[in-house]
Amino acid sequence: MRYRLDVNGEMREADVPASTTLLDVLREDFGLTGSHLGCGHGACGACYVLVDSEPAASCTMSVEEAEGRHIVTVEGLAPAGSLHPVQQAFVDGDAMQCGACTTGMVISTVSLLMKNPHPAEGEILDAMSPHLCRCGAYGRVVKAVQSVRGVAL
């Protein structure tokens, strides 16, 4: 089946079975490997992308569902060679260790701050709660998110 997807502001085509997940299309067909396959059942947050500005697990969304939606992956947050303010905040706060979880967290942070530029700590924890970090960078991530509060995105 042929699907046309709006990814990072570009229309792209994939010829895949209907059951294919959005994540597999991004990673396998479009070479966008910044979204990671951590669990495949919506339980870890490693594969999060923006779907119509909302954070969503791309590992449980089918390519069919994704058609006609506006998809943004971590690669599409800022032009090549530059960093989105949220990405910059994660770098500045060294809010990562191995980085396997980081791109998904960046996505959720961007969405949170677009809707709510001044989230309280509880709201940050809520927004980030789908994301697991085995390296234990939670404290630094919260600080990184707080450091971009109020920055126009």
Added chain:
Amino acid sequence: MSRVANSGWGRPKTPEQVEERIVVGQDGTVWARSGKVEYGQDIRAGFARIVAREMELPVARVQVELGETDRVPWDMGTYGSMSTATDGASLRAAAAYAMALLKERASVRFSVPVPDLAVQDGRIAASDGRSVCYEQLVESGPLEGTVPSGAALEFASGAIDGGSFRVEAADIVTGRTRFPHDVRVPGMLRGHVQHPPVAGMHLDSFDSQTPYAQEGVVQVVHQGDFIGVLARRREQAVSAAQALDPHWSAAPSNPAEPLDVTLHDDPDISQELAAAAEHLTSTYHVPHIAHASILPSAAVADVRPDGADLYVATQRPFGLRDEAAAIVGLRPEQVHVHPQHMSGMYGGGGWDQAALDAVRLSHAGQCPVLVEWTRAEEFALSAHRPVLDAQIAAGLSEDGQIVAWQYHCRTNPHIYGTAAVPPQAVAMTSGRNAIPPYALAHAEILLHVEPGDIRTSAFRSLAAAPNVFVIESFMDELAAMSGQDPIAFRLRHTDDPRLKTVLELVRERSGWNRSPREAGHGMGVACAVYHGTYIAEVARVFVAADGTPHLEQVYAAVDAGRLVHPDGARNQIEGGVQQAASWTLLEETRVEAGRVVTTNWKTYPIATFPDAPEGIDVAFVASDKPSTGIGEPGSVPVAAAVANAVFAASGARVRQLPLRPAFIQKARAQA
């Protein structure tokens, strides 16, 4: 003990050649080479700083190459928080020697004695203003020679300047970082293997035809007990592997070969215990836990008749190289291991099973192959942390001094491999930190190691975290029994000034004596000396009426010698604390009939954002002593500090991990 070993165990350390370590490039870049690998501990930045300091260069001029087997010196693997301590020291020596060689060349060029030369920012200058940059000094030929022993070298002194961030950070946040999962090689297929649910089972039968009916399937590979598939897409490979529908013979009954190691002997221990004024005996249990890397194992192998390239995340590039070469009949130097970015493995990255899957499938299919395990396979098939069961007893004198100490623990192997392991190696791994850091007049410490019901392996700090949970919980029990303050009780049992310093520092930082007692709240302390790093931690918890523990704050005081990369060190300690808090409060691998049954994030929950403590306060002791590891120590005292805080908060002494609300309620009822 069963066949557990590490190939290369105890390989003698030969003097190194500077050209294997430090290369000055034509553009002035200094290449520093190490067989260690990066897996989140940020050693790349640490190594860059060490070399930059010795060679008086901006950090950005140093490029660190890690684990590329064709280009770096042989290395046994990245384990035990030893990268900075051992390889950092080797790099430092090589860099210091390289600097000495450069100065000699400059001295000849200017006819000026070495002591009269000044060095700054990659240039060597004579007092008359003539100067030369390093790259000009290697135009006549690269730096070569045997690095003399440390005593014969002159090292740069003073702190290592900060300022540089994690080298990979910008790639990580933009998704450019390549984990093995992200490697794409022309002509690559996707592979998936069906592993037996219990290691050593034989393949009885399988369906070799149905997979071919599925879309995208290219080949079914069958060699002895090995079966797998090659397909065009990842999801096709996973589904075709399921269609293989293998039947396995019953698990072989492996005769257990236990090993007993005496870590500390005391023929008088029974008498001394009996003669003490007060006694206490307790038993403790620590379950299996999973490494639970966020990304399941993955690897790319490209095996050709005359060579092979492996794109992998491994903690032991050379061990994997040799193993892969043996499987496909190549010489080790024909196999090129290219370490990719690694999803944190915390000591579990030496198993390399996905890499060996890829090697076999690529060899059979004669094409590059990417293998990605599923989340369930990662939980079910990878090795887990050993179980620890301990019986511990002590006798106190009338004035509350420990006069006798007896510790008997049973655990499983922490190292794996193919050859037998000498008992010292077992003592260093399964017995790690079983000997308390206290002055004890009489002590008997015995270790019994036997194969686990599932495969076990190293996990961050090896046996230290489980042993320290038992020892430091028991120290708390002894302090409580004799009515002594837990920190004062520890201080009176050590003469080591560095241990005293971290205990006093954490007492100060945590407000140990100052905070008023509120109902349900409590603080607990624990400490350890881990591979030369001194660490004391205080946990503050709240225990709810229903027994649910909430970790509110952790304070850590650390003496790791001279800090190479202070913010990186802080990040490692914080991460170690957070991860160990998760082990302590939530984690347990459950096993039924030899099979892991906790195979997803629902049945194996780990700490999430809302579970994280409000703060992790890390204080370092300023020191000019040699650098020691920081990757593991942060995790070591956490379980005891939290369990002791639960006791302080609720009166519940829980001697079993994780600290489940049900255990806390039960212990509370008994209190």
